[in-house]
Amino acid sequence: TKTITDVICPFCGTLCDDLEVVVSDDGKQLLEVYNACAIGAEKFLHSQAKDRITRPRMRQEDGSWKEITYDEAIEYTAQMLANAKKPLMYGWSSTNCEAQALGSELGEIVGAVMDNTATVCHGTSLIAVQDIGIPTCTLGEVKNRADRIVFWGCNPAHAHPRHMSRYSIFPRGFFTGKGHKGRKVIVVDPRPTDTANVADVHLQVEQGRDYELLNAFRVAFKGEKLPDVVAGIPKEKIYEAAETLKSGRFVIIFFGMGVTQSLGKNHNIDEAIAVTRDLNEYTKAAIMPMRGHYNVTGSGQVWGWLFGFPFAVDLSRGYARYNPGETTANDLLRRDEVDAVFVLGSDPGAHFPFSSVKKIYDRPSVAIDPHETPTTEVCKVHVPVAFVGVEVGGCAYRMDNVPIETRKVVEPPEGMMTDEEFLSRVLARVKEIKGV
Ligand code: SF4
The missing domain is CATH 2.20.25 (N-terminal domain of TfIIb)
Known part of the structure; x- marks a missing residue:
């Protein structure tokens, strides 16, 4: 070995x-x-599972699967995309930037709407960043400098299990030699989570009232008067937590879907960014979204360079349009505005509302995924591919926007295509069909 x-x-x-x-x-x-x-x-x-699916398959009339060749899967996908008026090309998170770039070229030629998993996750954070900018940093800076850590509406103990030991709560860094002992940790969450269990302070905010609590912090920083209780938290606790933050040398606020997808959405993040900005009057402070999927950050980066927008990019008019709420995947599916669905590197079948999943089921659809997922179960064609980051390398962006070259460690099963190979073959065929 x-x-x-x-x-x-x-x-x-x-x-x-x-x-x-x-x-x-x-x-x-x-x-x-x-x-x-x-x-x-x-x-x-x-990747080593004995029951792994290694060949593409097409759903039959009676619901059963028939194995097909990669050539047949490429032909189906190319015809589906070339003939659709407005296809949805969704996902792009569990893949590398090279595949994201190829997919973007394909999307441009077929006039697709390109959307990624940020649409049901940190898309609201991206909107907030466009609203008011973001004072942020790298995870290396957090490890080496941060002595005040806030987790707001996120639970890394379950969703990012090594985040706390490598970057945030526990590691010893250049200016944080005492590790956990030199840091104060505040968790804001309506639930008593495993992350809250390791915090010094847990502010159990009432569900959906994060905006009020964020606003209360801004009031407390200035020493102004607060009502006795804000969002379920007594004012004394808010003043105390505000002082803890102001007295730190470096504050980092990590936030997750508890704030991005609850009442207020992007306005919560506007306010969280404003809290960070205010804190910089007293100390150094930064804020960072806890991006979930492997390379979702990369797909925002790739589309940022290519189209100017990080998600929900509508290319159907021959140029990039961006209007979250109109050009976002769920809204398009719900309004019956897309006539074919292509999914790569994500699982909307597991995360979208049932009404949207049903629309995927009703349309010509292809899922490119190494696993069998709820999405592959509703699509017409399932194309298994090599595991990105295991059987194929490529560039991926970490949650702090640092690009990292990932490694291939093992060979994929014989004859299995990678995302890039499949996309470049479909791209070549679409160009032939369209004569471009
Ligand atoms: Fe765990 Fe992998 Fe996330 Fe690290 S990157 S916390 S090992 S899932």
């Missing part, structure tokens, strides 16, 4: 880069994964 070191985990946006993977001498079998958390290790080990 041989051990490959400094492997990047392709599961969550933390992109841990210290994994060690043991593979067989011929590089065909992955045997062991060290340093990853349980969900990260499972991603690697799942």
Whole structure:
């Protein structure tokens, strides 16, 4: 056997880069994964599953699957995209930037609406950043400098399991030699989570009232008067937490879907950014979204350079339009505005409302995914591909917008295509059909 070191985990946006993977001498079998958390290790080990689907399949009239060749899957996908008036090309998170760039070229030629998983996650954060900008930093700065950590509406103990040990609560950095002992941790969450259990302070905000509490912090920083209770929190606790933050040397606010997708949405993030900005009058402060999917940050970056917008990009008029609420995947599906659905590197079947999933089921549809998922179960064609970050490398962006070159550690099953190979073949065929 041989051990490959400094492997990047392709599961969550933390992109841990210290994994060690043991593979067989011929590089065909992955045997062991060290340093990853349980969900990260499972991603690697799942590539070795005995029941893995290795060939494309097409759904038959009676609902059963028929195995087809990659050539047939490419032809179906190319015809579907070339003939659709307005296809939806959704996902783009669990893949590399190279595939995202190829998919964008394809989307431009077929006049697709391109949307990524931010649409049901941190899209509201992206809107807020466009509203008022963002004072942010890298995870390296957090590790080396931050002595006040806030987790607002997120639960990294479950969603980003090694975030706390590598970057935020526990590690010893250049100016944070005492590790956990030198830091104060505040968790704001309506629920008593496992992250709240390791915090110094848990502010159990009432569900959907984050905006009020954020606003109360801004009042408290200035020492102005607050009502006795704000969003379920007694004012004394808010003043105390505000002082804790002001007295720090470096404050970092991490936030998650508890604030981005609850009442107020992007306005919550506007206010959280304003809290960070206000704190910079007293100390150094930064704020960072806890991006979930592996390379969702990368798809925003790639589309940012290519189209100027990070998600919900409508290319159907031959130029890029962006209007979240109108050009977002769920809204388009709900209003019956797309006539074909292409999904790569995500699972809307598991995360979209039932009404949207049903619309996917009713249309010509293709899911490109190494796994069998609720999405593959509603699509007409399922194209299994190599696991990005395990069986193929490429560029991915960490949650703090740092690009990292990921590694291939094991060979994919024989004859299996990668996202990039599949997309470039479909692109070539679409160009032929369209004569471009
Ligand atoms: Fe992978 Fe995230 Fe776990 Fe790190 S925290 S090992 S990136 S799943």
